[in-house]
Amino acid sequence: AQSVTQLDSQVPVFEEAPVELRCxxxxxxxxxxxxxxxxxxxxxxxxxxxxxxxxxxxxxxGFEAExxxxxxxxxxxxxxxxxxxxxxxxxxxxxxxxxxxxxxxGGTRVLVKP
Amino acid sequence: GAGVSQTPSNxxxxxxxxxxxxxxxxxxxxxxxxxxxxxxxxPEFLIYFQGTGAADDSGLPNDxxxxxxxxxxxxxxxxxxxERGDSAVxxxxxxxxxxxxxxxxxxxxxxx
Numbered sequence: 001a002q003s004v005t006q007l008d009s010q011v012p013v014f015e016e017a018p019v020e021l022r023c024x025x026x027x028x029x030x031x032x033x034x035x036x037x038x039x040x041x042x043x044x045x046x047x048x049x050x051x052x053x054x055x056x057x058x059x060x061x062g063f064e065a066e067x068x069x070x071x072x073x074x075x076x077x078x079x080x081x082x083x084x085x086x087x088x089x090x091x092x093x094x095x096x097x098x099x100x101x102x103x104x105x106g107g108t109r110v111l112v113k114p
Numbered sequence: 115g116a117g118v119s120q121t122p123s124n125x126x127x128x129x130x131x132x133x134x135x136x137x138x139x140x141x142x143x144x145x146x147x148x149x150x151x152x153x154x155x156x157p158e159f160l161i162y163f164q165g166t167g168a169a170d171d172s173g174l175p176n177d178x179x180x181x182x183x184x185x186x187x188x189x190x191x192x193x194x195x196x197e198r199g200d201s202a203v204x205x206x207x208x209x210x211x212x213x214x215x216x217x218x219x220x221x222x223x224x225x226x
Contacts, residue, residue: 004156036217044157044205044217090156099170100212101147104156 002027002093006105013081014113021076021108023065023091033074034092034102035065044090050074061085086112116140118218120206126224127196135191135221139208146189147215148181149205157205163189164211196225 007022025031035047048059055067065076074091091105119138127133139146144165149157159173163183171181178196183189193200203222207215 006156043219044207046214046216049214092156096212099162099164100145100209100215101159101162101170101173102149102157102207102215103159104149106156107154 002029002031002095002098002103004091004093004103004105006091006108008108009106010109010111012111012113015083016080018079019077019081019085019110021089021091021110023074023076023105025072025074025091025093027072027093027095029095029097031093031095032100033065033067034094035063035074035076036090036092036104037087038090038107039087047076047089081110081112083112083114086110118206118208118216120204120218120221122221123219124222124224126226129196129198129225131196133193133196133223135193135204135223137189137191137206137208137218139187139189139206140216141187143208143210143216144186145209145211145215146183147207147209148189148191149207151203151205151220153202160191160204193223196223198225201225 003026005024013019033050036044037047050067058064092102094100146163148160151157162170166186178194181191203220205220207217209215
């Protein structure tokens with residue numbers, strides 16, 4: 001079985017400040033890791049993913065996440081947030097043996113304040 | 115190209131009624147997934163199809179829930195004898211095998 005824990009349910013942050021969203025997972029097999037974003041009144045969109053290779057992955061809009069196998073973590077960071085980054089962020093894990101079904105964390109709501 | 119579509123976008127039904135939720139995956143995607151997202155929570159896996167067959171239905175909460183994908187494309191999630199606890203957003207996603215899942219906008223089900 002696999003599980004995901006997002007330690008922060010809400011993160012308020014000022015515009016242009018850095019943000020870190022924490023994600024820890026549990027699995028008995030090798031996993032793939034994902035961050036999804038859900039903007040207000042929109043569907044889930046993939047933000048970035050780790051499948052293999054370099055442990056640091058980046059998105060096109062300035063987010064990055066680092067896979068840390070020893071700490072079973074996949075924290076998401078952005079050095080300077082914009083108002084438009086206000087959204088809910090979900091960390092998720094899957095593995096090939098389980099048909100790649102996603103197990104999600106509970107989500108972290110990011111509210112960017114001017 | 116067209117993304118994953120789901121109909122209806124909103125469904126309000128009375129307790130005890132039967133509902134069907136439809137998912138149109140991206141053309142060519144053989145894998146199709148259903149998830150349920152309750153208020154304030156992350157999505158939870160319900161069922162996964164590879165082609166026409168249900169490869170994993172371990173997430174279906176009970177036997178009131180059933181899903182089909184008869185021609186390996188469109189899928190229908192069926193809920194019998196709905197209960198207020200079934201109220202949630204039902205999400206569908208599709209993908210090529212082993213690849214990124216693309217999500218639809220969801221169907222918001224409200225059971226009164």
